[in-house]
Amino acid sequence: MNIIETDRLILRKLGVDDAEFILDLFNQPSFIHYIGDRGVRTLEDAKRYILAGAVTSYERFGFGLYLTLLAEGQIPIGICGLVKRDSLKDADVGFAFLPQYWSKGYAFEAASAVLVYARNTLGLKRILGITTPDNQGSIRVLEKAGLKFEQMVRLSEDDVELKLFASEV
Numbered sequence: 001m002n003i004i005e006t007d008r009l010i011l012r013k014l015g016v017d018d019a020e021f022i023l024d025l026f027n028q029p030s031f032i033h034y035i036g037d038r039g040v041r042t043l044e045d046a047k048r049y050i051l052a053g054a055v056t057s058y059e060r061f062g063f064g065l066y067l068t069l070l071a072e073g074q075i076p077i078g079i080c081g082l083v084k085r086d087s088l089k090d091a092d093v094g095f096a097f098l099p100q101y102w103s104k105g106y107a108f109e110a111a112s113a114v115l116v117y118a119r120n121t122l123g124l125k126r127i128l129g130i131t132t133p134d135n136q137g138s139i140r141v142l143e144k145a146g147l148k149f150e151q152m153v154r155l156s157e158d159d160v161e162l163k164l165f166a167s168e169v
C-alpha cells in the first residue's frame with residue numbers, strides 16, 4: 001500500500017523484500033559520511049535493520065522511513081520519511097537517495113510530501129530536521145521545504161554536533 005504519492009514519486013513501507021536495495025543504499029560512501037555507518041554488510045543485516053528499524057517504527061509510532069520509488073517504472077531510488085528518536089522531542093524528517101538520482105529535485109519533492117502527510121494525516125504539529133554542518137545538500141532540502149535552523153544539538157554526549165532545523169508544519 002502506498003503511503004504517499006507525488007507527481008513523480010511513490011513512498012511506501014519498507015519490508016524485508018527491500019533488503020537488497022537497503023544494502024546498496026546504506027553502503028554508499030555519501031550515506032556513510034553524512035548519516036553514518038549502520039554496519040549493514042549483508043542481506044541478513046539489511047533484513048534485520050528493516051525489521052528492527054523501519055518496521056518497529058511503523059508499529060510503535062505509526063510512521064517511519066519509507067522506500068521512495070520513481071512512479072514511472074516503480075524503481076527504488078532512496079528512502080524518505082519520519083524518525084522518532086529518544087533524544088529528540090519531536091519526529092525528524094529524514095532522506096537519502098542513490099547518487100545517480102541526485103539533483104533532480106527528488107529529495108525536495110519527497111520531503112515536502114512527508115511534511116504535508118505529517119501535518120494532515122498524522123496531525124503532527126512540529127517536525128525537526130538534523131544534519132551534519134557540512135551537508136549542504138541536506139540543509140538546502142530542509143530550508144527549501146520550510147524548516148528553519150534553530151540550534152546545534154548532540155544526539156548523545158559523545159556524538160558530533162548537528163544542526164537542528166524545525167518547522168511548525
Ligand SMILES: CC(C)(COP(=O)(O)OP(=O)(O)OC[C@H]1O[C@@H](n2cnc3c(N)ncnc32)[C@H](O)[C@@H]1OP(=O)(O)O)[C@@H](O)C(=O)NCCC(=O)NCCS
Pocket residue numbers: 030031034035095096097098101102103104105106107108109130131132135136137138140141144
Ligand atoms: C542530500 C540529498 C538527500 C539531496 O538530494 P537531492 O535529490 O539531490 O536534492 P534535490 O534535487 O531535491 O535538491 C533540493 C535543493 O538542494 C540543492 N542541493 C542538492 N544537493 C546539494 C549540494 N550537495 N550542495 C548544495 N545544494 C544542493 C539543490 O540544488 C536544490 O536547490 P534549488 O532548488 O535551490 O536548486 C542527497 O544528496 C543524498 O541522498 N545524500 C546522501 C544522504 C544524506 O546526506 N541524507 C541527508 C542526511 S541528514
